[in-house]
Amino acid sequence: MAVGLVLTACGSKNDSGSGGTSTGASGSQAPTSNLKIGLAYDIGGRGDQSFNDSAARGLDKAKSELGFSIKELEATAGETDAQKEDRLRQLAEGGYNPIVAVGFAYATALEKTAKDYPDIKFAIIDSVDPAADNVANLTFAEQEGSYLVGVAAALKTKTNNVGFIGGVNVPLIQKFEVGFTAGVKAVKPDATVQAKYLTQPPDFTGFNDPAKGETAAKGMFDAGADIVYAAAGGSGAGVFKTAKANGKLGIGVDSDQYNLPSLADVKDVILTSMIKEVDVAVYDFITSVKDNKFAKGNKVYDLKAGGIDYATSGGKLDDIKAKIDDYKAKIISGEIKVPSTK
């Protein structure tokens, strides 16, 4: 039956197109109120308490401040590149411009889609691929922020033993571990850094499973750690819960988790957070398109450019803030080069 449908559908050419958007942002001053923003999430979508949510915050800000209309589409676990590509193309066909793809998993799909829609501006988070005239690659130097929270952990640990919990064992999260370890060792070369990942790909539940975070953190505290860095999205809530139950400390990730309403119960054990402002990157990208200042290529958000930082909410770092800022200045000046791979 479907074969018949394929055949009858041949000939209609509503698929490969050159955009055909009503907004037409190719240089001319587009009326900004007509901008329709499309956003394609990675698995988890809005509500993952991790980087999808962060992207959603940027989108919401653009929506409320600039009055754009938005369309958000989500990914399903187990889908193929073709399905991701279809999602981007449907946004493009629907006249959405600009379009933001959240997550490196969209790289291949975006490469194929962007080619056919030269008039639409695309952004992809966390990926330097694809390189195209109408694609902005928004990437982050997570290792730098992780280095600073590593410094903080090393200065605060009493047991000379700290932990790192990664959500899923992928290169992106390994960057957090490498930076964190380097930061700890820079202050205390003899300190022990325990590292554990909650799940292995393609099982991405490690980003959203507080129970797993709880168990892993308990193991680290039992093994002598007194501070654990949770680079594990929504699973971090479990890490903080265990930290509170055991009188230990945790370090948050992505946003300033001390100030998150959902973590208000456990905020007194959050030493600091490694801030990765995906929301700022998304918002900046949208405004750049609106102001006709779109810039293609890789934009790195690091300590120097902003978008990566460490949080001081809660005042637990007041006594050592000067020392951490010292390291921060050295990273910005290039005196300290933070590794990103093992």
Place this chain on the structure above:
Amino acid sequence: MRNRTARSILLGVAAPVGALVFAALVCALILAVTGHSVGDVVDAMSTAAQRPRTLVNSVNSATVYYLAAVAVAIGFRMKLFNIGVDGQYRLAAMLSAALAGAAFMDSVPSVLRIAMTVVAAMLVGAAWAGLAALLKVTRGVSEVISTIMLNSIATYLVSYLLNPARLAVTTAGSNNIGTRKITEGGQVAGFEVSGSSTKVFGLVLLAVVVGFLYWFVLSRTRFGFELKATGLSESAAVASGVSVKKMVVISMLLSGAVAGLVGMPQLLGSSYTYSLDFPPGLGFVGIAVALLGRNHPIGMMVASLLWGFLDNAANSLDISGVPREIVLIMQGVIVLSVVVAYELVRRYRVRAEQQAVGSALGRTKPLEEVSA
């Protein structure tokens, strides 16, 4: 006799069709309760059904689902539940991708290179399933438990191997990691469809061949007869001289070999590398499709096309404002209602046959077996 056949076919069709109708009603109810318009869904679905790209993607998804379903069905026919298709295909796809992408393969002639890749995948899949078979025949371990565990082990094994120090390569600045990309000689070209930016997998033909072989072996060979006999009644099979242990090992190896093929259309037709975004979970889709298609070569084809279309229509639903999760609900309800419908039909059939036997008892015709 012709009447009986016609009724049998009718009953066979009644179950899946009834289940589909029931599933559609349940979904309509859920949509109504959650405040979405059923009309919107129908609109979005029919828009999707007219878009060449969605149809091509549906056929491609169906190709992969079909292979997974056949792998599961081979086990089902033996009363073996191979839940490990998922681990088998992922491990097979990863290792054969590493082989096909290896530098020394660049100089191998295209056809040979593709054949080597596919055979390697079958061997890996068979070997991984073979572990479960060995555990079953030597230690009596249920294949349900062992294959689930082997799925988990496969995940860790793939993670371990997918490392720059071992079988993977990374590109600077990329957050992805995968095996070396298979160069053009190792790729399988697809079929162009006008109006679609994606091509139909060349290996759709592989699925057709596998489906044909499945049918042929099961219904036209002695081995197929023995396999089905063992599945229906182990003691009867033993009595007629069939070695059950041998059958378990062979059918698990075959199931695993077909499972090894599951990743091939995607790997050689689109991805060209096994990386973090290689689709997982296809083995579980295979179980659902095999159930829906009743392990029948044509039934599973219809089921996989339906599944593929539903999956690929999800984006259209999403963009029209209907939550894409409705597709998952629909698929779940379809499987559940199919299982229930088959059971109802089976009971009806048994009762009808008993009545037929009862009324025939008065006459001198031989009794027909009351089949389950």
